Structures are given as structure tokens and as C-alpha cells.
Amino acid sequence: MYLNTHSYFSLRYGVFSTEQLLETAKQKKLKTMTLTDINNTSACMDFLRLAPKYDIKPVLGVDFRNSATQEFILLAQSAEGFAQINHFLSRLLMKSEPVIPAKAPKFPDTFIIYPFKKILQKGWTLGENELIGITHLELNQLRFSPLKAQIHRFVVLHPVTFSGKVSFNMHRLLRSIDKNMLLSKLPKDEQGEEWHQMLSLKELEEKFRDFPEILQNTELLLESCQIELDIDGSVPKNQRCYSENENLDFRLLRKLSYDGIPYRYPEATDKVYRRIEQELEIIRQKGFVSYFLINWKILKYARSKGYYYVGRGSGANSIIAYLLKITNVDPVELDLYFERFINLYRKNPPDFDIDFSWTDRDDVIEYIFDRFPHTALVAVYNTFQYRAAIRELGKVMGLPKHEIDVLTRAKGKFDYHSLDKLSQLVIRYASYLQDFPNYLGIHAGGIIISEKPIQSYCATFLPPKGFPTAQIDMVVAEDLGLYKFDILSQRGLGKIRDAVNIVEKNQGVKLDINDFRRFKEDERIKDILRNAKAIGCFYVESPAMRMLLKKLRVDHYLGLVAASSIIRPGVAKSGMMREYILRYRKPERRQDAHPVMLDIMPETFGVMVYQEDVIKVAHFFAGLDLGEADMLRRGMSGKFRSKEEFTKVKEKFFSNCKEKGYSDELTAEIWRQTESFAGYAFAKGHSASYAVESYQSLFLKAYYPLEYMVATINNGGGFYSRELYVHEARMNGGIIHAPCVNRSWLETVIRGKDIYLGFHTIQSLESNFAQKIIRERTKNGPFESLDDLIDRVSVTLDQLIILIKIDGLRSMGKDKRSLLWEAHMKINGVSFEEHMPLLFKTPGMDFDLPPLPTTDSEQAFDQLEHLGFTLESPFDLIKDHEPSLLLADDLSNMIGKIVTIDGYLVTIKNTGTSSGKRMYFGTFLDARGDFLDTVHFPPVAERYPFSGPGVYKITGKVMEEFECISIEVTAMTRLPIIEDPRYAA
Template sequence: MYLNVHSYFSLRYGTLSPEQLVHRAQALGIDCLALTDINTVSGVFEFVRLCRAAGIKPVVGVEVRNLGELLYVCLARSTDGFAEINRFLSDHLLTGRAFPLRAPQFQNAVVIYPLMRLDHLESLQAGEYVGVRASQVTQLWRYQKKLGTGQTVVLQPVTYADGIGFNLHKLLRCIAHNCLGSRLTEYETIATDEYLISPQQLMAAFSDRSQLLENSGKLLASCSFDFDFGAPKNRKLYTRSPADDTALLRKLAFDALPQRYGVRNLEAQRRVERELKIIEELDFTAYFLITWDIVQYAHSRGYFHVGRGSGANSIVAYCIGITDVDPIRLDLYFERFINPHRSSPPDFDLDFSWTDRDELTDYIFKKWGREHVCLMATYVTFRDRAAWRELGKVFGLPKAEIDALVLDPTNALNNPHSRLIARYAPLLEEFPNYLSVHAGGILISELPLYHYTALTMPPKGFALCQWDMYVAEEIGFAKWDILSQRGLGHIKEAVDLVRQNRQIHLDIHRIQDFVGDERIRRQLQQNETMGCFYIESPAMQQLIAKLRCADYPTLVAASSIIRPGVASSGMMDEYIRRHYNPASYVPLHPKMQELMADTYGVMIYQEDVIKVAHHFAGLTLAEADVLRRAMSGKYRSKGEFARIQEKFFTSCRERGYGEALITEVWRQIQSFGGYSFSKAHSASFAVESYQSLYLKTYFPIEFMCAVLNNFGGFYRTEFYVHEARRWGARIEAPDILQSEYNARVEGKTIWLGFVLLKGLEKKMVQQLLQQRSQQPFTDLEDFCKRVPAGLEQLIILIRAGVFRSFGLSKKELLWHAHALVNAYAQHEGVPELFELSETSWNLPSLWQDPLEDAYDEIELLGFSLCSPFELLAQPGGGSTARHLVEQVGRIVTLMGYLVTTKPLLAKNGQRMAFGYFVDREGRYFNTTHFPGSLARYPLRGGGIYQLEGKAVAEFGVVSLEVHRLERLPFKPDPRGGLGLYRYVG
């Protein structure tokens, strides 16, 4: 009888989660329930799973609407009917076409029209019904001629549970319409009777029309959804048969084995055999081959990739080129990736350059077919005070009041509206707000995707499913993560630049050579890592120095212990202490030492959680895997997690462990929450770090140019320019005859690109480059004839020094520019029919202060090409960073140009910060600003500071503990107001 039920997946409409719906239905004794969310099937699988557990028969379908207009409700009679409904939905959601007023004739699904739509239908066909609400029973006599026997059913919508839920619905509708609560019209909300009532109340409401109840029961009885959650849903074959798949993967693995391990490595051969056996048994052969195919296509296009995540635990993946992580060298466990006890399917993480990922995605869609490939969805929820902000707008609060309320919810006591927000905002916290695209997940299905989901079309242009990664795992999908990364863009472009500039062809995958290279080892030891992926941040540089990191295994560990979970638990410092002196510590328990001998008894990887949970606490491998997933933020069943937590403590007590030991081990496990890496994941990052280190060590100018062109990294462009100069590059501002859109290298010179100039239009730059490719510009007049730049754009180019090769000063060029732009404003770059003689002007001598160039650069590039210390109003003094090591324990004064800061909270909850500066010699140094110092002497943005503090050393790394500071003034801008640069003549 419950044919039209909404969950909160009816976005900004429904008010009940699937769990709440099922729980309330069970309490009311309801034995059959149909979930029909508006234009979506997002909640179907969670709903079905919960219904089965509660002993309720689930029926699935959808409510179809055009904007707010209800058209009809579709119910699936079977899984095939569900696929029909999804195909119909997708046809319209993918194209943006409105739904038809009459549903198509489904073979395995039924359609229920609301009574009010019967006026637009001549008659009902087989499989079509009319739904009647309790309030509409008295109107049935009008439609007797159109209604066939058994085609009238109860259609009592369910959207909320109680009065609070009704108010919540109205608030959601306001958010949806972006309107004030007072402006919400009645037709944009539900009727007050759309709540879940008991079967007895429903029968009483239709006591005079019992036939409708009987019809509804028969309709529900005819519907079923026998979905197999356990069966794999991925594409099953890469070739034409399982045998061919197995033979191909075996051939690929063993053909490549000698290249990775030599011809007589028996251990590697045994491990490949064992993995192939498990892969075949668990039906993942096609999964490996499809991943290999993606990588092969990328390499055929000259694209670089990194295979990471738990997939890097596999020697088969290593042999066939999916990853460059050697699992034997690092003693990685294949079972962390695939094992019979794992409770969720695995996935491969493949990183590509941000410039290449869309083409790889397009290839996957075309290779396997658009009915079988989709992007993974994720739901953006009302988290991080989003609900407070949205409700603040609904109640018409000014932005300042909303900001204050978000910052401190106790401000809710100020007025009645704020108190209402404080009451309802927490109820919305986990509600889905809108559908978005997962960072990189892609699904490739065996059956058409319509058997599992409807598809929508996000702006990216690739079809998107309607549920997230948790549902995908739950129903048997293993996803591919096709991710983009700026660090790979650095590597790819650096290799191209080396080939162009030095005619050297590089093999960037020679990882074993890189990790044994003495020059790279020294580069790592000396912390020369700026621009290198994952190891360039000040915190990572400090950690590498503290660990005296000079080899691959230590860098792998560093990549994991830098993560917040390990660091915040205090285990990072403990790891460093044990690394310095392995014999100096007493392990927490002998078993912990045995399980994590290579990390000195400290949990730093996800694998460590599995080991401890299974071998120390006695949980099953399946339970240990659930715990691992929960600790990495990939498990959302709070009930199951609570059960495993309870079992952990119970099992530990049964094994005779003391409460203090159990509590401490659990604390260390908990510290991982959402922030831990698998060892293979850390190893993959370390591989990429070594590739970057190799390029920076041997080809630093090309590498830094590539970093500039990929606009990604920890630091601002200014500091990558500074770093390139440190490594011998000659830096040139954008030039009309030499520069391209992006930076380019010629010998040891880096010509900065036009893209860095603020306010410059890309279309104009494209015209500039197109005209120059035909014939170089000879002077400003020639440029103005051929490129319709406009005065504003021309002034930007002049002030940036782009025309400096023409031999005129900026001020002379500005005088010429006004006359020339006026003369050629209408020419639009079209060559003149007759060549006219050039106009010349006799200008007085125009004085130019060299400081003007620096201020032009700061305004247009964001930084000056000279040293910022040359801009100081008064020369400062003090020590320099290279002398800090000699002054440990003493009070030191030195100047530093602020690079970046990292604010954080001290243990007492007060604000403190870490700073990173560069001194007048170009050397970097770290600072610590404790709460007392920071409160008295706050960092006030970029600039040069005079810093006074104590030089301190921790694990051999020296930094400055700042006691006081002062930001030093620059020389005044000599350009004087708007001046000649804005208006001439």
C-alpha cells in the first residue's frame, strides 16, 4: 500500500534517510515498502539492504517530475524493470530533455498516474494505474468511465515523519528555491498528510474503498527486486574467454619478469605464480588486463602515469607496468590488495598529468562503450556548517550575523531566528545536498549500467552514476581511479623540455637506477627538493632532515609518517627517535615489535592496522579489513564499526592484555582516522619523488620551467622562479619576440610566459603568437597594425616590459601607444592595402626610476624579478640562515622574506604557527611562533620581516623560535598614484 515513499535522496525535498524510513516502517508493522525518490535511484541499494535485514519486502522505482510538476510514479516488477526505468530516466537526464507527459510502455515496470493527471489521458493501458490519496476518494466518481477494473490504487506519498520533519521539508524547499521562508509558496511544498502512517490508519482512511487497498496489495505482490549483492558487476572479460584472459595475463607477467628481476629470481617467479592463481580464483583477471590496457594507451600517447594505492602491492602489476613499486624489495603484502577475506573489492589508483586525464577518460568511454562506463558520483552533504549558512539565508540574516553564527553557534541565543537555525541545522548535517563527481572513480560494467543506476550528465561531459563509492563496493563494483596530478605534469613536461633543449631522450621509469644514484642521494640529504612532488613542503623537508633520509625505504616511511594521523598521535617523533637509535627503546609489547620490526614497533601504514587487529587482538582478517577501511575513512557503517571496536577490546582482554596496553594500542589505531596510507601508496609517492629528484638533479632548469608551466605545487610561482635562478637559470620577463604563452627554455635562459601577466586576455595572446609565427614584429607600430590589442591590453604589455627589444623606454612606448591604438583601432589585425610611412614623434627626455620596473612586475606578475631585499627602504642587518647551526641556544636576529605559513592550534587550543622564510642569500629557514609570541607579534602577510628569536635544534634540524618580529617597509612606489602608466596625454 506504500507505493510512493521519498527518502532524503529526493534532494532538498525528502526528510528521512533510508535507515530512518525502514526503522519507522518496521516499528509500524509495515511489511512492504516502495522507494520512489524524485528523478533518482540513489537510495535504492541501501534501502533494499536495510529492508531485507528488517524483514520488509522492498519495491523500487522512481517518481518522475519536470521541475516541480509531478507526472507519474514508476515501479519495477523485476530487476529488468529497474533497468527499463533507469534507461528511460537516463535518456532525459543525459540530454536535458523534459520528461514526456505520458510514460512509455514498459515491459517489466508499471506506471501510476496521480488522479489529477487523468484529465489528460483518454484511457489507461495495461501496466498503467491511477493513484488516489485519501483526500481524493470523494472525487473518484468523476473518472469511472476511464478507470478499468483493478487499475485504481492507493497513492499516499510519504515525505516526512512528524512536525519537525514537515518544518524541515519546508526549509529544504527554501534552500532549493534560494528564497526566504516568507516567500515560499504553498504549491512548492507538500501537503500536511504526506507522513508515514500505520497500516491500520491507511485501511481506515480507505474503508469505503477497500478495492483500492486490494489493488495496491496485488500490485506490490507483482513487484520484486531479486538483486544479488555478492556477484561481481565489473566487466568480466578483456578477451573473448576466461581462458584467453588468463593466458594473456600470464604471458604479459612472465614476459616482463626478466626485465624487472632478471632471469633467475626464483622468489619473484614463485610470487607471480601465487598472485596469478589468486587473481584467477577471485575473477580479477579482466580487471588487471583492462588496467594494463589503459596504461598501454597512455604510454602510446607519450603520457606518464603513477600506479599507486594498494594495487602497488602486486608483483603482477609491477611486472606488466601498472606500477613502478617493487613489492619484493619493500616486502609488500599482495593480500592487502586482493584476498578472499577482504570485505570490499579493491581498486587501482592511476595518476596522470592534469593535462592528459580527460583524454584517458574519453578513451575508456569509447573503448568499452557508453552504456557500460560511467564516472563515480559522490554526494556533497550539509557538512562543515553549510546547513547553518543556508538556513541563515532562509531566515534573512545579514552575512555578518551568519558568519558570527557559523564561527560560534552560541550566538544562536541572540534572536528567535538564530535559535531556529540552531535547532534545525544539526538535523541537516548528513543530508545529501547535491550530486557531484568523485575525484577519479570510473566504473566499467558487464551488463549495461542501467541495471544498476540511472545516468546523469555533469558539466564535464562524461556520464555520471547516481550513487557513491560505498554503494559501488556494496553491490560488487571494483572501480578504477583515474586521477590527475600536477606533479606528473612537471615530470612529463620536463622530459619534453630536456629533449627539445638538449636533444637528450630520457627514460623516466629507471627507478632502480635513480634510488642508487649518489648525486640524487646527496640532493635528498641536502633538502634540495623544492618543486619535487610530495617532498617539497617545509614540513616534509624538515622530516627528511630529521630522519637523515638518504635512501628509498626511509623516504617511503617518511611519506606515510608525515600524514596527520601518525603525526598527531605523537608516533612521528617516536619513530624518529627509534630511527636514530633502534636499540634504545622498549617496545609497547613484544608482539607489536614482531609485527612491525621494520618500523621499530610503530604503526605507520594501513597494513599495520590489519596486522595488529589480526595477530595482536585476534580479529578475523575480514574484521581487520573493516577496521582498516574505517581508519582510512572508507567505511560508513557505524554499527558494524562499533561491533568490531567492542570485539577488539573483548578479544584483547581474553588474551590477557592489561587495560593500559589495550587502550594505548587502540589510541594509536584511532589516530589513523582518515589520514593513513598503505605502504604501497607511500612507495608509489616515493617513486614519483625520485623521478622528480632525478630531473631536478641532472636537468634543474628544464625541471623548474616545467614546474612553472604546470601551476601546481606547495609554493607560489615567485619562489619557483627564485629556485630556478638558484640552479643557474637566467630569468627573462615576457618578451614580444621570445616568449610563448607558457614559459620556455633556451639554453640556460627561461623566458617567462604571457600567461603570468595579470589581466592579459588569452585571445589577444593567441592572435599575437599567430601573427608572430608568420613574421616577427619590428616595432610597436607594426604590432598595433597586426594585433587588435586595445589600449588597456597594450598598456599591460608595455608596463611588463614585453616590448623592451624595440629599444624604447616604457614611457616613450606609452606615448606612442595612445596614438597608434587610436589610429589602428578599427583594423582588427587586417594588413593595410598600401604601406604608409611610419609616423615619428619628437619626445622630450622621459626619466625612469629603475624601481618602477620592480613595482610594475609586482603588480603584473605578482612578484619582482629582482631580489625583494633590494626594495627595502633601509638595509637591514643581522645573521643569515647558514649561520643558524653555529648559534643554537643563542638569541639571533635575521631578516627573512616570508614564503609561507602554517597556522595550527597548540595543545591548549590557542593559535600558533610555523613559518618558512628565505634570507638575503637565498637560503631557506623555518620558524616557530608559539601562542604568546604570535599574539604579540602576528604575521601580517607577505613581505620582509626582521626576526628575533632563539636558534633551536631538534633531531639535528635547526630553526628559529621567534620571540619578536617586525615587518620592514619597502621603498615607496615611485610611479605616484595613477600617473603616466594609467593615462598619457
């Protein structure tokens, strides 16, 4: 009887989850239920999937509205009708500012329901399948209306949006958030009515007792709607064939695989051929052939354009992916676990995460949309989280900003009962609102390529990214059998590509960055790894990774593959990172592992390190079949929807272990380790893919460190700020120059060992001004004087001052202060939209000024202001401080002693203890530029907090663990810097 029901995917309007809506319908003893969210179909597939569990027949449609004004409702008579509705909604949502028309197009497989008041106002003559929806409050008006003659067109229109006073209040708050206005100012026409709740059939029939025909019409309408849509996720819905048919596809996949053997395996063994045939057969049986071929086609295009890419994910365990150049990881060499990649029990295809440079990715996505007909990006449901909910609710309830700030910063640290009533309401409703969908965003890289049009399942919309995006997320898509292709961007690849080009330009050397076999045996690379000198290198430069590499003494490929996964939070959380290090360094300790675990994972000494280890433990240790084992892995990683099925598998894990004779303590411990790390671990092939890219960047760092640092600076850095990469270039012999109007470009450049920072490093310098300088200099030569610059480039005074202060005009032979005087006299604040070249140059005025030299400290402060860091040593700016003579290298001789040392702060990592208190790990540079690591336990962290960038005086105890040295801090103070000499009296 309900033709207009809303879930909370009626964004910033509805308050029901799909399950709550169905549960309410079941309580009211409904047998048929519609879902008509406002301009949205995100919940429709879940509604279809879940409705049978509640013994409810689902009917799908869309409530088309402009803001809160209902224009009409479209209900699908069939799956074809649902697709027609989605196509129509998609066309509307592809506009930057969608406007719903007053009248709906006539679709053959839909019903159109107009509100009674609208038909009264418009006086339209309705056609077939066009109906009039009426509420019980409008029935008296109908009695005296000429429309009563069309009683056969009338159906019950009783909106369902909330379930009581609290949810009505939530609805009003959501509407206020959506309209960005105070709750007290929210107009009536922007919200629903409090009676928009689900009644029992008996109550609804009572309200319409004088118009039984309307009830009968509504029942007949619902009976005539039959959505038969294949939503069985076990059958892939991706584009079924790459070529004309599946047999041709398989022949092509087989041919491409065998064509790749000479390149990948010049001396292929029987083991290689057996694995190829095994994989091909299972890929064919599971219907994943086109999935592989589509990935191959995408990457063939990328290679034709010269794009660098890395293929990773569980698909990197596949020899077919390796032969097709989807990945660069040899699964035979690494003995990658075949069943993690694919097995007959696995419903979804393996993951291929394809990373491109951030400059290349959009072109690849555009190619995919052009090449494959039924393509869309995957949405993400951006939800209200605590702080955002507090801010939004605080605003619409009229709380002052400072009170909102207190509530957002102090989660759980205030006495709720001491708050005023308004603040209590904000806290209370924020808890209700948490995890509600707020708006639809775009998945980081997920693309679906469907056999049918995407609109068979949902509508699409056009976000700022510019590509059609499905109104469903990856979980719903996978439930349907629509498995995404991940096309991601990564700055590390841009660094590698640019570094190769810079090396060729600066040194005339052409590099083969794919000569991976040589990199694995290179002694320079091994030395960098052993000594953790990998600043700037992909995935191995962070403080935590630097410490781990030292502890493991990593100097080979397999060691780096393991380290790439061990560093993940789950291994550390399970306590097995430390155990792995101990077993790595002390072979005798490996016997502490359970014999079965050691037998399953000999390479990692019985420690779970990789994602497939979850499957191995579940399969070999606990006796689950491979389907159950993979279900366990997905459940632990948050990718499996059914809690019931996961619970059954968990129970079987424990019961099987009991039957095998394992003690309850051992089973519980193995489960704890598995559960704590499974959601964060990498597949081994994924780690190996990362390691390949790490080796490429390590090679460049080992042999061409200056060029590589320039590429790193130009690609936005990495783990650290740009300042550290400038420092690293200097430590490797680079001569760093501030930006120069005659030598710099938009990006940083290198000539020999001279590195000229680019205009992009200057904060507040407008890009179009920098580009004008470069264009004019390229066309007509260097700038000879300030007058020459002003004559040739239109410039505002504020932009010129920035350029002078950064010493960008130093090549003109005048000091900065003189240039500043001249700039103020000659520009006088005038700005030109377009520079007009002069036919005759008039000589510029020259001012007879005395020498006005600039000190190093003034230079440093100008750099701090306009670059964000100084090219001088920050230690030279410390005020009235006797510098510590102690350096990081000296600490190895002072283990266990209390020391005081100066350190320039690089980065901080904060973490929580088991008791919930905050502690920190600090990374500093000593006066010589070497790294210094610190540990700040909660009492010290609270007493001596970090207080921003700068040089700190650090006191603490020198500690050593596995040859890694750090200082356990007992006291710390940030040292004051000298007064800014530019403004000194």
C-alpha cells in the same frame, strides 16, 4: 500502501534518510514499502540492502517531476522493470536541461501511475499497467467523476516526504534553497503539503473506507512487485571476462606475467616464481583476473600514446601488477606484505590508483568509455556542511550578508541565546541540515566497468565533465561488488614529462626517466635528499617533508619510502613520528618497542608506519584472522559500512590480547596508536610508488634544475606559489626575464640559462590576445615597433597597457613611459573584432618626447601588479629599515639565543593544539634566498598575527631538534614597503 515515498535523495525536497524512512515504516507496522525518489535512484540499493533488517519488502520506482510538479510515477514490477526505469531516467538526465515528458513510455515490466488531477485534465485513455493515483482529499471529486467507472485503475497516492512540523519546515527551506528565493516568496506549487506524512495502515484505511476497491488495488499492485536483484557484494559485479571466457582470461594473465619476467627480473629467483604462482592462484580464486587485465589494457593504451603514469595503491604490493607494468614497485625487493594486497578473506580487489598527467587523463577516460561497454563514472554525494548550510539558510530567511558572515566565521564562538530569533532559527536548522545530500558530484577518478549495464543498479546523469555518471557513490558501488578503477590526474607527472622534453630541446639530451635503478644510487640525488634541497620535487618539497628528511638524514630509497608514509597525519597524531625518528637515530632506543611489535615490524623498529601494519598488528599481535584484520583496517579508514561488525572485531582484539597475557595498558596503547593513524596511513606499496616518482623528479632537479623549474612553472607549480619556483630557478643560475612580445610564448621558455616568463604568467592578459601575438610573430617575424604591433595584431588599449607595463615591448628600444604615451594617442580605446591586414602601410606618427626613464622600484611595482610578484628582491622595497645582517646560515651558531632576522613570507601552516587553540609554522626566505623556519605558539600567534605577504621582522629563540633549526617566535612585525613611486606626488 505507500506508492510515493521520498528520501533526502529527492534532492532539496525530501528530508528522510533511508534508515529513517524504514524505521518510520516499521513503527507504522508496514510490511511493504516503496521508494520513489524524485528523478533519482541514489538510495535504491541501500534501500534494498537495509529493508530486510526492518522486515519490510522493498519496492523500487522513480517519481518523475518537472521541478515540484509531478508528471507520473514508475514502479518496477521486477529487476527488469527497474532497469527499464533507469534507462529511461538516464536518457532524460543525459540532456543539459532535462525535461520530463507529460506521458510516460510504456515499459512491459513497470507500472505507470498518473495523478488523478492530470488524468481529469488530459482525458487520456489508459492502457495496460497504467494506473491513476488518488489522494484522500480527492475522493469526493471522484464520486461525481466519469472516471469512477475505471475504479479498477485507482490506487492510493499518499505522498510521504516528512514526519512533522520541523521536517516540513526543513522541506520548505530546501525548496527555497533550490529555487534561490526567500522562504516568504516560495510558491505553494513548489512545495509539498504538510499532510504528506506517513500514517498508520489503520489511519490510511480509515481515510479510504468508502473506497475499499482502491485499497485492494493498491495491495495487489504492491504484491505484484518483486525486485530480485543480486546485491551481494561478496560476488564481484565488474566485467567478468576480459576475453571470451574466464579460462582464456587466466591463461592470458599467466602468459603476460611470465612474459614480464625478463624485463623486471633478469635473474629471477625461486622466490620470485613462488610469489608469482601464489598471487595467480589467489587472483583466480577471488575472481579478480579480469580486473587485472582491464587495468593492463588501459595502461597498454597509455604507453602506446607515450603517456607517463604512476600505478599506486595497495595493488602496488602485487608482483603480478609489477610484471604487467601496472606499477613500478618491486614487491620482492621491498618485501611488500602480500596479505595487504590480497588474501582469501578479502572481498574487494586491491586498489590500483593510476595517476596520469592532467593533460592526458581525459583521453584515457575517453578510451575506457569507448573500449568497455558498461562504463560510468562514480558519483559523490556533496552534502550540506555547516558554513554552506548557514549561508544558504541565511539567504532564504533574509538575513543580511554581514550577519551571515558573522555566523559562518564564528562557529561555537557566540552566545546562541543572545542572537535574534531569525539567527537562532538559521543556526538550529543548519544543524539539522548538516550532512544532507545537496547535489551529485563526480568522484575524483572513480570509474566502474560493470558486467551488466549500469542501469541494472541505478540511473546515470551527464555532468559538465561529459561522461555518464552513476547516481551511486563508491561505498554503495563496493557494497554491490562494483569495484572502481581510479584514473586520476597529477601535475607532477606533467612536470616530469615536460622537463624531459625541455631538456632535449634546450640541451639536445635524450633522457631515460625510467632508469630507476641508477637514480637510487646517484650521489647528487642523495645529496639533495640529505640536505632537503628538493623544491619542486614530487611529494618531498613541503616544509614538513623538508624538515623530516633532515631529521632522518634520508639518502636512500627505503628511507624515502618510510618518510612518505611517516609524514601522513596519522603517524604524527599517534605520537609515533617522533618515536620513529628517535629509534632511527638512536639504535639503543629500539629496544623500547614491545618484542612482538619489533618482531612484526623490524624495518620500522616496531613503529606502525604503513597501512598494512594495521593488519600485521591485528593478525600477529592480537590474533585476529586476516579477514577480521582487514575489516579492522577498513573500518578505521572509514571504508567499512557495518558498525556492528567493526565493534565485534574491536571487542575480539581486546579479548584476544587479554588471553595472550598483555596488560590492559599495553593493549589500550597499541589500539590507540593503531586507531589514530590507520585512516591516514599509506600502504607501503603506495609510498614506494610515490618514492619512484620522487626520484624521477629528484634526478631532473639534480642535473637539469633550470629546465625542471620551467616545467614546474608551466604545470601550475606545486606545493608553493609560482613565485618560489621562479626564485628557485634564479638560485640555480637562471637569468629571469619578464615576458617579452618578441621572445616569450604562451608558456615559459628557456634558452641556455635565459628564462623568459610566458604570457600565462601575466595576470589579466587575455589568452586570445597572447595567442594572436604568437601566431602573427611566428608567421611574419618579430615586431619592430609599437606601430608594427598595432598594425599586425588587433588590440584593445587596456591589454596593450598591461603588456607595456610588464615591459613586454622593451625590445623596441623605447622606455615604458614613452610607449604608454604613444599607446594612448594611437589606440584611443578602439577595439577591432578581426584584424584586417593593410595593402599599404602608412608610416606611424612619431612623438618627440623627452627621455622618461623608469626606476627599478617602479618596475617592481608594475611586476607586483601584473605578475603577482616582483623579479627584484622584495627586501629592496622595505621602507626606512636598516636590514638585518643575520642570515639563515648563521643560526646554527646561535642555538638558544634570542635573535632578530628579516624574512620574506613563503607559506604558513596552521594547526590546532590539544586545547583547541591555533598555532602556526612559518616558512620564510632570508635576504640571500635561503629558507628560514619559524614556530608560532598560540599566545604569540594571537598577539603577532600574520598580516599578508611581505617581509617580516622576526624576533625569537633559535631552537634545534635533530639538526633542524627553527626560530620560536616571540615577536613579529610585517615591515612597511615604500610608497608606490608610480603614484607619488
